[in-house]
Amino acid sequence: RTNPIIISEADSIYFDQIKGTFMQAILKQNKLSQLNVIGQSQSLFLIKDEKDSSNIGINRVTSDDITIYMKEDEINNIIYRGSPISITTPIQDISNEDRYLEGFIWRGKERPSDKNDIIQ
Numbered sequence: 001r002t003n004p005i006i007i008s009e010a011d012s013i014y015f016d017q018i019k020g021t022f023m024q025a026i027l028k029q030n031k032l033s034q035l036n037v038i039g040q041s042q043s044l045f046l047i048k049d050e051k052d053s054s055n056i057g058i059n060r061v062t063s064d065d066i067t068i069y070m071k072e073d074e075i076n077n078i079i080y081r082g083s084p085i086s087i088t089t090p091i092q093d094i095s096n097e098d099r100y101l102e103g104f105i106w107r108g109k110e111r112p113s114d115k116n117d118i119i120q
Contacts, residue, residue: 005103006035010046014058017044017101020066031073037066043078044101047088057090058098 005019021039025032037043041063047056064082068075080086089098 003103005101007104007106009108011055014046014055014099015044015104015106016046017104018042018066018068019101019103032070034070035066035068037068039065041066041080042101043080044099055091057088058094059086059088060098060101061086 002021003019004023005017006023008016010016018035018037018041020037020041022037024036024038026034026036042061043066044058044060047059048054049056061080061084063080063084066081067079069077069079
C-alpha cells in the first residue's frame with residue numbers, strides 16, 4: 001500500500017509516528033527486528049526527560065529513507081539517510097498541528113488485542 005504510517009501512543013496526548021512511501025518489516029523469531037521506511041520518510045517522536053519522564057518536546061525528522069533497528073521490543077537505533085532535516089519543538093511551543101504527521105488517524109479501538117483478532 002502507498003503511504004503507510006505506524007502510530008503508537010506515547011502518552012495520553014502524544015503519539016510517536018513513522019511514515020513513508022513504502023515500509024518493509026524484517027522479523028527474527030517472530031519479533032520485529034528491523035523496519036525499513038523507503039521514500040519520503042518522516043518520523044515524529046515525543047522526547048521525555050530521562051530523569052523524571054516529563055515531556056520535553058517533539059522531534060520531527062524528514063529524510064529519504066529510515067532504517068529502524070529493534071532490540072527487546074524497543075527501538076535500539078535509527079538511521080536516517082539522504083540529508084535528514086530535524087526540527088525539535090519544545091513542549092510549550094507545540095501547536096495542535098505540530099503533533100501529527102500528515103495522514104494521521106488514530107484507530108486505537110480497531111487495534112487487534114491478540115492474534116485471534118487478526119485471523120477472524
